[in-house]
Amino acid sequence: MTTETIHHRACPLCEATCGLELTVRDGAVVRVRGDRDNPFSNGFLCPKGASIAKLHDDPDRLRAPVVRVGDDPATATWREVSWDEAWEIVTEGLRRVIDRDGRDAVAVYLGNPSVHSLGAVLFNAPLVRAIGSRNVFSASTVDQMPKHVSSGLLFGNPLLMPVPDLDRTDHLLMLGANPYESNGSLCTAPDFPGRMERIRARGGKIVVVDPRHTRTAQAADEWIPIIPGTDAHLLVAMLHVLFEEDLVSIDDTLVTGIEAVADTVAPFSPARVAPVCGIDAADIVRMTREFAAAPTAVAYGRIGTHTVGFGTVASWAVDALNIVTGNLDAPGGAMFPLPAHDSGRDRGRGRGFVTGRRHSRVGNHPEVRGEFPAAALPDEILTPGAGKVRALVTVAGNPALSIPDSTRVADALADLEFMVCVDPYRNETTRFADVILPPPSALERTDYHMAFFSLAVRNFAQWSPPLIPTAAPQEHEILGRLALIATGPDAGDDPGVLDEMLLVGALEGAIAAPDSPIADRSVDELLAVVRADPSRSTVDHLVDVMIRTGAHGDWFGAVPDGLSLDALAAAPHGIDLGPLTPRLPGALRTTSGTIELGAPAIIDDLARLSAALDDALAHPADADRLVLVGRRDLRSNNSWMHNVEVLVKGRARCTLQMHPDDAARAGLADGAAAEIRSRVGAVVAPVETTTGIRRGVVSLPHGWGHDRPGAALGVAAGRPGVNSNVLTDPGTLDPLSGNATLNGIPVTVRAV
Numbered sequence: 001m002t003t004e005t006i007h008h009r010a011c012p013l014c015e016a017t018c019g020l021e022l023t024v025r026d027g028a029v030v031r032v033r034g035d036r037d038n039p040f041s042n043g044f045l046c047p048k049g050a051s052i053a054k055l056h057d058d059p060d061r062l063r064a065p066v067v068r069v070g071d072d073p074a075t076a077t078w079r080e081v082s083w084d085e086a087w088e089i090v091t092e093g094l095r096r097v098i099d100r101d102g103r104d105a106v107a108v109y110l111g112n113p114s115v116h117s118l119g120a121v122l123f124n125a126p127l128v129r130a131i132g133s134r135n136v137f138s139a140s141t142v143d144q145m146p147k148h149v150s151s152g153l154l155f156g157n158p159l160l161m162p163v164p165d166l167d168r169t170d171h172l173l174m175l176g177a178n179p180y181e182s183n184g185s186l187c188t189a190p191d192f193p194g195r196m197e198r199i200r201a202r203g204g205k206i207v208v209v210d211p212r213h214t215r216t217a218q219a220a221d222e223w224i225p226i227i228p229g230t231d232a233h234l235l236v237a238m239l240h241v242l243f244e245e246d247l248v249s250i251d252d253t254l255v256t257g258i259e260a261v262a263d264t265v266a267p268f269s270p271a272r273v274a275p276v277c278g279i280d281a282a283d284i285v286r287m288t289r290e291f292a293a294a295p296t297a298v299a300y301g302r303i304g305t306h307t308v309g310f311g312t313v314a315s316w317a318v319d320a321l322n323i324v325t326g327n328l329d330a331p332g333g334a335m336f337p338l339p340a341h342d343s344g345r346d347r348g349r350g351r352g353f354v355t356g357r358r359h360s361r362v363g364n365h366p367e368v369r370g371e372f373p374a375a376a377l378p379d380e381i382l383t384p385g386a387g388k389v390r391a392l393v394t395v396a397g398n399p400a401l402s403i404p405d406s407t408r409v410a411d412a413l414a415d416l417e418f419m420v421c422v423d424p425y426r427n428e429t430t431r432f433a434d435v436i437l438p439p440p441s442a443l444e445r446t447d448y449h450m451a452f453f454s455l456a457v458r459n460f461a462q463w464s465p466p467l468i469p470t471a472a473p474q475e476h477e478i479l480g481r482l483a484l485i486a487t488g489p490d491a492g493d494d495p496g497v498l499d500e501m502l503l504v505g506a507l508e509g510a511i512a513a514p515d516s517p518i519a520d521r522s523v524d525e526l527l528a529v530v531r532a533d534p535s536r537s538t539v540d541h542l543v544d545v546m547i548r549t550g551a552h553g554d555w556f557g558a559v560p561d562g563l564s565l566d567a568l569a570a571a572p573h574g575i576d577l578g579p580l581t582p583r584l585p586g587a588l589r590t591t592s593g594t595i596e597l598g599a600p601a602i603i604d605d606l607a608r609l610s611a612a613l614d615d616a617l618a619h620p621a622d623a624d625r626l627v628l629v630g631r632r633d634l635r636s637n638n639s640w641m642h643n644v645e646v647l648v649k650g651r652a653r654c655t656l657q658m659h660p661d662d663a664a665r666a667g668l669a670d671g672a673a674a675e676i677r678s679r680v681g682a683v684v685a686p687v688e689t690t691t692g693i694r695r696g697v698v699s700l701p702h703g704w705g706h707d708r709p710g711a712a713l714g715v716a717a718g719r720p721g722v723n724s725n726v727l728t729d730p731g732t733l734d735p736l737s738g739n740a741t742l743n744g745i746p747v748t749v750r751a752v
């Protein structure tokens with residue numbers, strides 16, 4: 001007899017966290033639909049979410065640890081081993097390097113999916129602490145680090161990032177984001193496209209700033225085809241207009257540094273920035289006036305504004321635009337979510353935000369949020385001398401494809417003495433590993449999307465227990481065990497010790513919180529409460545504590561009708577906690593207790609911006625100059641979902657988009673093979689001519705290049721594409737955040 005059961009959970013494949021409805025028959029998922037009863041996503045589903053079971057079923061997905069036999073990944077063979085044997089090899093490899101060369105000789109790289117997997121979200125930090133190395137790297141510095149820095153400087157808390165109140169705004173100014181493909185980022189909004197359509201349906205306006213006429217730009221009222229890398233210039237000129245025309249509306253009890261900013265933006269007139277941005281001065285003035293005049297308005301910037309040389313200034317300027325027009329912390333503007341869980345983010349440990357507490361060995365890069373720039377990882381491995389990195393631990397990362405100068409990244413990975421990867425695939429990066437430790441699939445684990453509920457356009461909570469049982473270790477158990485190994489022989493091999501430490505720490509924090517309703521309770525008593533259900537694991541217990549002691553929590557019975565994990569378990573479609581509400585000044589963590597608009601680091605970097613502007617004006621670009629930008633595709637997910645046949649079949653997606661005029665000048669027809677060359681490297685890709693791109697700009701997506709020998713990605717290898725990060729330059733970083741420059745790369749393109 002076949003039995004069918006229906007389950008609901010949140011999709012972990014992008015930041016939108018849509019509700020999924022999964023039908024399971026005989027232990028296998030036979031149908032995936034959007035959950036129409038999910039109050040946040042209302043049934044929305046994209047092709048990636050629809051294929052989540054294909055990931056689970058992928059024969060190339062590792063089910064057991066594997067060990068490389070042979071030095072050269074191209075010719076190595078791989079041996080499946082037991083977890084016990086894997087742990088022995090990892091213990092030997094890591095401790096050998098630590099004992100001989102010290103902890104800094106072990107580097108860590110944390111990749112993007114580790115923010116989508118609860119076990120990694122909760123256990124990466126203890127793992128990093130246990131390794132105790134200064135060489136910590138993550139995908140954040142090829143992504144959103146500028147936003148963390150600008151939030152840290154403005155609000156005193158790098159995790160306190162305002163999100164556009166999409167459902168109530170009258171005017172959305174979107175820069176360098178393409179949610180019709182990406183489904184939104186640093187802004188969790190299931191069915192982002194539908195929310196945009198409703199802005200226009202209620203009479204609002206959407207302006208999209210992007211060198212490409214994306215589907216998002218097509219759905220907007222206005223497309224502003226900016227020259228890549230110049231969003232900061234544009235935004236600062238908009239600030240200039242606001243001050244010049246006295247269109248500002250600032251609460252000066254809440255905001256400090258206003259005069260310094262007004263003075264500093266004064267020289268950035270629209271006329272001065274216009275030729276560099278490629279936008280008419282009159283349009284800049286008009287855009288600014290419309291933004292200021294709208295009943296509510298919000299500026300929102302993403303990858304295109306962040307992964308550029310002035311990423312932090314641009315991030316700051318996006319918020320500054322919202323702040324000086326009175327649109328920060330107000331409905332319809334940019335608002336701070338208040339998620340159900342308390343991760344300590346809102347409890348306010350200390351005040352102020354600093355970077356540069358130490359500097360990297362090779363490039364002298366300042367630490368930012370405990371990390372060095374991912375672009376600098378190869379230097380730390382390849383540059384001789386004391387402190388050279390000899391071992392690498394990766395969790396959910398594919399730096400071989402995702403960080404700049406991939407050719408050198410591969411050289412660096414090959415040079416390592418020991419490498420262990422927590423990853424479900426043998427891919428371009430993990431083929432260099434000595435041991436690959438696979439986590440369970442997304443259907444076999446608990447999820448609660450902490451990071452994304454903290455960035456959501458409505459306050460929302462959903463817990464997803466494991467759907468398919470597995471005997472394999474959970475991701476947090478793998479990371480916990482790695483942490484014990486890294487700590488040293490005295491730590492033993494019982495991860496329960498670490499679990500207990502984290503749980504006790506969380507409870508102690510809640511008991512000691514200011515005005516804590518559980519100040520008189522004991523850790524032991526509360527520990528017993530959260531551990532009452534034996535079917536739940538440590539990550540569930542930790543979420544339970546965070547939910548109970550969060551803004552909507554039951555505080556272990558002290559707040560009647562408050563939330564607990566039981567309440568979430570009883571609501572499989574998720575719980576809507578209402579629209580965003582104002583949170584200032586309470587949420588501010590600056591030393592002054594105000595929004596520090598004129599942070600010295602920003603004022604200083606505006607001087608660099610001014611100098612760059614002068615330089616660009618003095619040396620106008622040649623008429624035939626080309627710059628490269630990236631792009632995303634709805635059916636792709638960074639570097640790791642190209643092994644799902646239903647997603648990648650059909651037309652080639654890794655093409656070089658090029659304006660027909662530029663293509664003609666280079667003698668290239670649609671479909672022709674073109675060599676794209678930068679200072680750093682060269683790749684060959686087929687040309688796709690389109691008028692939907694600004695002249696002088698070409699675009700190649702990232703995350704491709706699946707032709708590396710030794711990877712085991714059967715489907716992806718059939719449509720490998722080329723790796724755009726062979727072209728990106730590790731030498732040009734945003735100095736305040738250490739973020740890589742991934743857009744606006746000077747290139748030449750010629751027929752081959």
Ligand SMILES: Nc1nc2c(c(=O)[nH]1)N[C@H]1C(S)=C(S)[C@@H](COP(=O)(O)OP(=O)(O)OC[C@H]3O[C@@H](n4cnc5c(=O)[nH]c(N)nc54)[C@H](O)[C@@H]3O)O[C@H]1N2
Pocket residue numbers: 110111112113114117139142143144303307395396397398399401402403422423424425427439442475630631637638639640702703724725728742
């Ligand atoms: N040129 C260019 N480069 C870019 C970008 C760009 O726009 N242009 N974008 C950048 C951005 S925004 C990002 S976030 C980075 C991403 O860069 P990375 O995080 O380095 O890479 P991903 O492609 O996300 O690869 C994720 C890895 O995690 C593994 N994985 C998947 N699910 C899980 C899981 O549940 N647990 C574990 N342990 N592993 C898992 C996959 O097999 C894969 O190896 O790329 C960046 N690189």
Ligand SMILES: Nc1nc2c(c(=O)[nH]1)N[C@H]1C(S)=C(S)[C@@H](COP(=O)(O)OP(=O)(O)OC[C@H]3O[C@@H](n4cnc5c(=O)[nH]c(N)nc54)[C@H](O)[C@@H]3O)O[C@H]1N2
Pocket residue numbers: 014015112143175176177178179181182183184185209210211212214226227228229230231302303304305308629630631632633634635636637638639743744
């Ligand atoms: N389908 C799909 N969804 C994804 C991902 C994916 O790979 N595929 N990746 C996920 C991840 S890790 C992230 S970080 C998010 C990213 O989410 P988004 O930021 O929305 O991502 P992109 O689609 O890369 O959009 C960036 C846009 O910036 C434009 N651009 C490039 N340079 C500039 C510039 O200098 N100025 C301006 N104004 N625009 C510029 C590009 O043309 C592009 O349209 O998406 C997430 N969602």
Ligand code: SF4
Pocket residue numbers: 011012013014015016017018044045046047048049050183190
């Ligand atoms: S939009 Fe994102 S969260 Fe929603 S189904 Fe698609 S991949 Fe999953």
Ligand SMILES: [Mo]
Pocket residue numbers: 112143
């Ligand atoms: Mo990202």
